[in-house]
Structures are given as C-alpha cells and as structure tokens.
Amino acid sequence: MTLTFLGAAGEVTGSCYLVDTGEVKFLIECGMRQGDRQAAARNRHFAFEPRDIAFVLLSHAHIDHSGLIPRLVAQGFGGPVYATRATGELLGVMLPDSGHLQEREAERRGEVPLYTVAQAQASLKRLQPVEYDAEVRPYASVRCRFRDAGHILGSSILEIWVRKTKLVFSGDLGQPGRPIVADPTPIRDADVLLVESTYGDRNHKSLVQTLDEFAFALNDTLASKKGNVVIPSFAVGRTQEILSLMGELQAAGRLPKLDAYVDSPMASAATRITLRHAKLPQLERVRFTESTEESMQINSIRSGAVIISASGMCEGGRIKHHLRYNLPRKECAVVFVGFQAVGTLGRRIVEGAKRVRIYGQDVAVRAKVFTIGGLSAHADRDALLGWLSKFRRAPRQTWVVHGEPLAAHA
Numbered sequence: 001m002t003l004t005f006l007g008a009a010g011e012v013t014g015s016c017y018l019v020d021t022g023e024v025k026f027l028i029e030c031g032m033r034q035g036d037r038q039a040a041a042r043n044r045h046f047a048f049e050p051r052d053i054a055f056v057l058l059s060h061a062h063i064d065h066s067g068l069i070p071r072l073v074a075q076g077f078g079g080p081v082y083a084t085r086a087t088g089e090l091l092g093v094m095l096p097d098s099g100h101l102q103e104r105e106a107e108r109r110g111e112v113p114l115y116t117v118a119q120a121q122a123s124l125k126r127l128q129p130v131e132y133d134a135e136v137r138p139y140a141s142v143r144c145r146f147r148d149a150g151h152i153l154g155s156s157i158l159e160i161w162v163r164k165t166k167l168v169f170s171g172d173l174g175q176p177g178r179p180i181v182a183d184p185t186p187i188r189d190a191d192v193l194l195v196e197s198t199y200g201d202r203n204h205k206s207l208v209q210t211l212d213e214f215a216f217a218l219n220d221t222l223a224s225k226k227g228n229v230v231i232p233s234f235a236v237g238r239t240q241e242i243l244s245l246m247g248e249l250q251a252a253g254r255l256p257k258l259d260a261y262v263d264s265p266m267a268s269a270a271t272r273i274t275l276r277h278a279k280l281p282q283l284e285r286v287r288f289t290e291s292t293e294e295s296m297q298i299n300s301i302r303s304g305a306v307i308i309s310a311s312g313m314c315e316g317g318r319i320k321h322h323l324r325y326n327l328p329r330k331e332c333a334v335v336f337v338g339f340q341a342v343g344t345l346g347r348r349i350v351e352g353a354k355r356v357r358i359y360g361q362d363v364a365v366r367a368k369v370f371t372i373g374g375l376s377a378h379a380d381r382d383a384l385l386g387w388l389s390k391f392r393r394a395p396r397q398t399w400v401v402h403g404e405p406l407a408a409h410a
C-alpha cells in the first residue's frame, strides 16, 4: 500500500491524500488550497488521473477538505464520495456557493473558472451518505467507518481497513466540551495514523473565560453605550456556535435586551441544517434576513442590534456594509470571534487601524474592537494529546498533517 501526501502537509489547507492499495486507488479528502494566487494556481492541477480514482472518503464539509470535488468530477472522476448525511447537506449549500465565487473571480481576471455552479451541483450527485459508526465497504478489500470528530456538524474521523492494515485519519478534531458538537470519538488502535496539528503548539482559553469576555462585550456596548454589536462570522459552524452561546447567556440572565440579526443567506441555510441534526439553546428575538432590502433595513438601526454576518474575515459579503455603518460610531463594537488572516480587512481592524477602505470609501474606526480568542473548532495542544493518549499502543507509523511546520513539530 502506498500513501501519498498531496496537500495539508506542512500547511493547513488543500487536504488530499492518495491511497494506492495495489488493487485500487482512492482519495481521502479532495480539498481546495486557500490563500494567495499561487495557492489558487495549484488548485488547477491534480497530481493523479481523476479517472483512476475509484472513490473518495470525505471527513467533513469545510472547503479546504472538500472544495475540489466539483473539479475532480468535471475532470472525469466517476465514483462515489462517501460522507455523513449532515456533511452532504452542508455541501449542498457550500459547493454551489464556492462555484459562484469561482465564476465571479474568473470573470474579474478573465480566466476560465476552476469550476462553475452547474459543475458543483452536478458533483453533489456523487455523494453517498453514511451513518456514524456503521461499516461501509467501498471496495471488496477496503472497509471504512466514520466516527464523530466533534469539529463541525457531520465531521468525522475515518477508520479504514485495507485487508489487514488499519489506517486512521483524524480529520479535523474538535475541542472537547463545546456547544452543538460532540467530543471527538476516542480511537484505540491503528497501524498507520494521520493526525491533524493545527493548534499543536497552543492551548485555547477556557469556554468559561470566553463566555465572560463575550458577555462583557455585549453588555458594555448594548446596555452601557447604547450602540450596536457587529460580529463578522464564518457562516458554517461559527455562526451557529455564536447563536448557541448567546442563547445560553440569555437563559442565564446575562444578556441585555437585544435584537439579533443573522444577515448571510449561507449562515441561515447552515443554521437550518444544524437545527435538523442538533439542538441549539433557544435565543429570543433572532431574525434571519434573506433579501438585500431586509439586509439594508438593518443599516437604519442605531442601537440594541447584534448583527452576525459573513464573511468571517470581512473580505466580502454583507458584513462590509454593516462595518461601513457601525465602525465610525464610538458607541458601537465589532466582536471578532475567528482567525483573521494577514492581508484581510478583519486583520487590519484587529491590529488597530484608525481608518480603513470599504467599497472605495474612507471609513474611520471609532467603534470598540473586541477579539474573543477562545472559540475554535479545532482541538488545542492538550486536546490533541488527550485524543492521542487514548490509543492503547502507539501506531506503527504516525504522520502529523494539517499544520504549519512549527505547530506540527510541537
């Protein structure tokens, strides 16, 4: 058996591993590389012939794990893509949205899109839903089991048996004790292990401390200063987590009176899917806006609103409008709840820029900026080591993947 690392090796995006058993070739993940133009160029070429791949095993819906499936199908891959039912439902929203972004980007640059909305939609027909903990047999000599990874809705750890050899792929592991998702399933044995290492060198703040910081930001802005709170948030996973935490705080009497708006069609769709699979603490007075008109109406609200919108790093989407209206007002606040990459508008605001450009306009930053660091969908160093310590004996080989070199080495 040969295992080839084609992405998320010494980096965190573009997850893709090729397994050649001698009888059959299959992929674990088919993710998109994210970042600069160089990364985008690398998405255009597969290091294998798509026609030769018999099937794909997919751990979860995030684009850096799933985003090249439409291109794989468009280039001749004819097999099934095994994933949990919830992953499939999320992909039904995320892959066409990704196709839309690809089309827009290509038009701007005068290029052929990586794939189109239609190709993304066509690739969804390849999804083969599987249940957690049930065994599937994608090939006579290959068995597989999806175990809950507790990272986002539907996320999985993959146990794969090729004849007598057991391969375990951790996928992205969640942080134990977080809302909505379960804790990552402990795995007892493997011959070959691939383990993620995104936060291999760091520990997160506790959930209690995170909730305290979040409650302070909301009370300070809404009750004391009478402004609005704008929360840039990733549509899938993080938005539902924020709603759930706010519901929890409200039930405990720790929130002031407020009106919450989820202003992102993708976040609304992802929340509907989440509610089909999990229970969220009920938040009163929350509205999901769909049309552009409804979104624009939020701009006239002067106080008492919590506006949750995408994109999470403020690079596109409706969040930019909300920032334009609320950033210049000193009674308002922006609460960052996710990672802000270098070069993004979000990063500039976090780093204390006094003025930023939004849609060609010079916007003064007078609003208070909060950064809530403790909300991560990834296991931190202690949680990764905790999961690894559940193995009864060390695997014959352990490959540390999905991490920047420093985090992986740690």
Ligand SMILES: [Zn+2]
Pocket (backbone or CB within 6 Å): 060, 062, 151, 172
């Ligand atoms: Zn992920």
